[in-house]
Amino acid sequence: xxxxxxxxxxxxxxxxxxxxxxxxxxxxxxxxxxxxxxxxxxxxxxxxxxxxxxxxxxxxxxxxxxxxxxxxxxxxxxxxxxxxxxxxxxxxxxxxxxxxxxxxxxxxxxxxxxxxxxxxxxxxxxxxxxxxxxxxxxxxxxxxxxxxxxxxxxxxxxx
Numbered sequence: 001x002x003x004x005x006x007x008x009x010x011x012x013x014x015x016x017x018x019x020x021x022x023x024x025x026x027x028x029x030x031x032x033x034x035x036x037x038x039x040x041x042x043x044x045x046x047x048x049x050x051x052x053x054x055x056x057x058x059x060x061x062x063x064x065x066x067x068x069x070x071x072x073x074x075x076x077x078x079x080x081x082x083x084x085x086x087x088x089x090x091x092x093x094x095x096x097x098x099x100x101x102x103x104x105x106x107x108x109x110x111x112x113x114x115x116x117x118x119x120x121x122x123x124x125x126x127x128x129x130x131x132x133x134x135x136x137x138x139x140x141x142x143x144x145x146x147x148x149x150x151x152x153x154x155x156x157x158x159x
Contacts, residue, residue, distance in 0.1 A: 011041040017154030030092040046082035050131030095155035109139035
């Protein structure tokens, strides 16, 4: 079988950042998939399961309610390797196009207080697997160390 494109990225050189992973045409419209990489692959501990699960709930809720972007958000969810998330958005977009949106999203997660949306047994398949304090910590770390000071290295996959 052919290797899928995301497995051809040099993860040993990949930095934390926001990358265009792929662009697909669906029903005549472009859908851009973003690699929202929060951890250095193979070089630092991954996100804890509770933290990334909580980030998923909070970010998905924020994005799907955003006054400007909500109708363009297709999907937000964690990577299986636990080093980040995928964001799928309708439109032919660049990493720079969604950087302000991701800054807003991670600021929301970093400051969130209260009950995590959808984290009840009725609403979630593993409602006990949430960690709001670590989600807030990881979101603030990514926001301040990556999103607020992103360079080309954080917005374009390594060659």
